[in-house]
């Protein structure tokens with residue numbers, strides 16, 4: 409069953425959500441974006457939840473939500489912070505092939521612009537460069553497959569992802 413699900417992990421703005429839905433259409437799979445499941449549980453935006461309850465509570469909610477994902481033959485786009493939750497990553501790995509969309513920092517910075525309202529799990533005083541440095545080793549550790557995304561269009565990435573599965 410594991411081979412029928414594909415999980416996308418990576419930094420915010422690495423393309424998990426946009427590429428994920430395209431991949432699902434192309435491979436005739438279902439699609440889940442765990443951010444939307446988190447928002448549905450919270451009943452509000454991720455930013456609003458974090459502003460009121462804080463990052464730790466947000467991460468607990470995300471962790472529990474990701475661990476509850478049940479799906480067959482799906483593409484699952486995760487939020488960039490899911491990688492901090494070992495239980496969530498273990499669950500995803502048990503049901504799917506995990507694909508890391510590896511986008512260089514300069515490209516992330518170009519795409520993301522102002523991230524203050526994006527709900528990114530970043531501690532006070534940290535820059536996106538700090539976050540990238542902290543997280544990239546985690547994404548690499550949890551990935552079954554790494555896709556080098558630099559400068560590649562979405563169609564090319566779709567073909568590459570299919571090629572490694």
Ligand SMILES: Nc1ncnc2c1ncn2[C@@H]1O[C@H](COP(=O)(O)OP(=O)(O)O)[C@@H](O)[C@H]1O
Nearest residue numbers: 419420421422423424425426427519560561562
């Ligand atoms: N291969 C790509 N090349 C250039 N821009 C991309 C690519 N894939 C996604 N993007 C853009 O990056 C932004 C963030 O994508 P998104 O799917 O929301 O990322 P994530 O879900 O990983 O946070 C979007 O504006 C999207 O159009």
Ligand SMILES: O=C(O)C1=C[C@@H](OP(=O)(O)O)[C@@H](O)[C@H](O)C1
Nearest residue numbers: 420421487488489526527528529
């Ligand atoms: O990387 C992060 O800290 C986050 C990324 C967001 O999802 P995307 O990775 O889809 O942007 C979302 O899960 C949340 O706001 C936290």
Ligand SMILES: [Mg+2]
Nearest residue numbers: 424425443485
């Ligand atoms: Mg997303």
